[in-house]
Amino acid sequence: MSRRAPGRGLAIGVIQIITIICQVLTEDPRFAEPIPNVTVALGRDASLPCVVEHLGTYKVAWIHIDRQMILTIHRHVITRLARFSVSHDNAMTWLLHVSQVQQEDRGYYMCQVNTNPMISQVGYLQVVVPPNILDSDSTQSAVAVRENQNTSLVCRADGFPAPKIMWRREDGQPISVDRRKKVTVYEGEQLSLQRISRTEMGAYLCIATNAVPPSVSKRIIVDVEFSPMIWVPNQLVGAPAGTDVTVDCHTEAHPRAISYWVYDNVMVLPTKKYAINTEENSYRAHMKLTVRNLQGADFGNYRCISKNSLGETEGSIRLYEIPMPSTSPKATEMKSNANKESARRANQTRAPTRSPGTERPSVLRAQLDRAPERDAQQVYRPPHLHSVSGGRQLRCWRQPFLVVILLVHMDLIV
Structure with missing residues (x-):
């Protein structure tokens, strides 16, 4: 019995190993991770991964649920749309490729394994669309309205998600809303302008945005018509x-x-x-x-x-x-030498009459020295027989006096 024990134990071990290998080889397929939701802009390329473990001899298929259309089975493309393809990068990952994505490609995609019962998982492909202004449903590019009349501007756009419409004035001026308030930006598809004035004339920009670049805009010229005014x-x-x-x-x-x-x-x-x-x-x-x-x-x-x-x-x-101004003569400064001349003459006539021991010449000099001041002040004085303010009067007084002295002297000689 002791000799059979080692052989029996080895056999049991081999059997266990074979059982484990068989279990591994015969384990059913399962998904290693979920299919992520993918967002892609219109016209771009997208890929959806499906990771399957223990696939074995089973096959993977891709189906577009919304259109109920089988796209691929294993490595073969079933759909006739050339934009769809499939790749198998390793033993577990199967990639569904969609090139130049269109809006109809949006929806749920199923990755299916043909086990019994079938196993599958679903992912979502989101196709976002930049905004696009619908010219046919919007106000034309130029509008004319009479002053103090009402008008409305309409701007509609499509895209995914639905775009938001904003209005601005091209010159940056505020927009009058209901004539009660002014705003820099107005939101809404329709902009109503009540009793429009000439100051509201100009270009209005309709801007559509939905967080998918690029945003788009439309320029609408509003002409306010009125008759001429002059200032x-x-x-x-x-x-x-x-x-x-x-x-x-x-x-x-x-x-x-x-x-x-x-x-x-x-x-x-x-x-x-x-x-x-x-x-x-x-x-x-x-x-x-x-x-x-x-x-x-x-x-x-x-x-x-x-x-x-x-x-x-x-x-x-x-x-x-306006009459031309007449040319006025230039003012010239006239300096009169009359006072200086009278003072000079008084000094000349004062010298011969000066005699020692008398104070009269000093008095005459003082009076003559003040004469120019009197002339400057334009003081009028009546003539006086004993006035010595001028040399001419002094000479007239002295000449008869000298004649008398001469006659007396001659009588004494005779």
């Missing part, structure tokens, strides 16, 4: 003859107006005499007329006229002559 900054303008002068008018009109100048019932045309310049900005225009080298015939009434299909208006400017 004259200065209705009365003056200028001297021989100079140049410029008069101007501001106009507003839509559709675009025809603007021109009229003087003496004649249209003013650009010449050497007249220079005409018009600066336009949207529905506004600034008209300027320059008249060169003004002459008498150039003064009068000038009219700026603006007209379009809805009406006509005009402004009037009166151009008058």
